[in-house]
Amino acid sequence: MRVVEVAENDRELIGKIHENELHSFGTMGGADMWMIMSFIRYGKLYVLLNEEDKLLCVAQYQGVLGKNEAFLYGFSTPLEERGKGYGKILLKESQKELKKNNIKKIYLTVDPKNITAVKMYEKDGYVIIELHKDEYGVRVDRYLMVKEL
Numbered sequence: 001m002r003v004v005e006v007a008e009n010d011r012e013l014i015g016k017i018h019e020n021e022l023h024s025f026g027t028m029g030g031a032d033m034w035m036i037m038s039f040i041r042y043g044k045l046y047v048l049l050n051e052e053d054k055l056l057c058v059a060q061y062q063g064v065l066g067k068n069e070a071f072l073y074g075f076s077t078p079l080e081e082r083g084k085g086y087g088k089i090l091l092k093e094s095q096k097e098l099k100k101n102n103i104k105k106i107y108l109t110v111d112p113k114n115i116t117a118v119k120m121y122e123k124d125g126y127v128i129i130e131l132h133k134d135e136y137g138v139r140v141d142r143y144l145m146v147k148e149l
């Protein structure tokens with residue numbers, strides 16, 4: 001198992017990431033190809049792969065302009081790989097990489113009803129700091145969570 005920072009020319013891997021977005025998020029909130037290429041070129045996109053290069057988890061980070069901070073836009077594990085600890089591994093390993101890039105704080109937003117994700121982030125050290133009501137539309141609320149690295 002290994003963590004890889006996705007490069008702009010790794011089209012096969014990018015294709016797998018795009019496919020996983022549709023499966024993991026459907027039409028709401030997943031990243032399209034425009035966003036994926038933007039994370040790769042102007043943010044950081046990390047994946048956890050197994051020995052056969054199967055995708056085990058994806059983390060998409062954006063930088064916060066003028067600050068040593070990042071926003072975790074997307075984080076997902078393919079359906080058949082969930083509950084095996086891959087999310088915990090990629091959170092930890094991607095944070096180590098961000099730290100090397102002098103990132104000191106990470107933000108994310110999560111659906112308050114997404115107990116699995118909220119629990120995972122809390123166990124990893126993220127703290128809920130605000131509830132953003134109607135953040136992405138009427139009744140589409142989000143917790144804002146933050147972690148200091």
Ligand SMILES: CC(C)(COP(=O)(O)OP(=O)(O)OC[C@H]1O[C@@H](n2cnc3c(N)ncnc32)[C@H](O)[C@@H]1OP(=O)(O)O)[C@@H](O)C(=O)NCCC(=O)NCCS
Nearest residue numbers: 024075076077082083084085086087088110116117119120
């Ligand atoms: C949230 C998600 C990324 C977790 O990934 P994962 O690889 O399954 O996570 P892990 O197996 O590493 O588990 C991490 C923690 O999540 C929580 N968790 C995992 N599966 C769970 C379940 N079925 N019920 C409740 N909590 C669960 C636990 O706290 C777990 O820690 P523990 O094993 O120490 O108890 C995955 O469920 C997913 O891709 N969901 C769809 C996309 C999504 O909602 N992303 C988050 C958007 S902000």
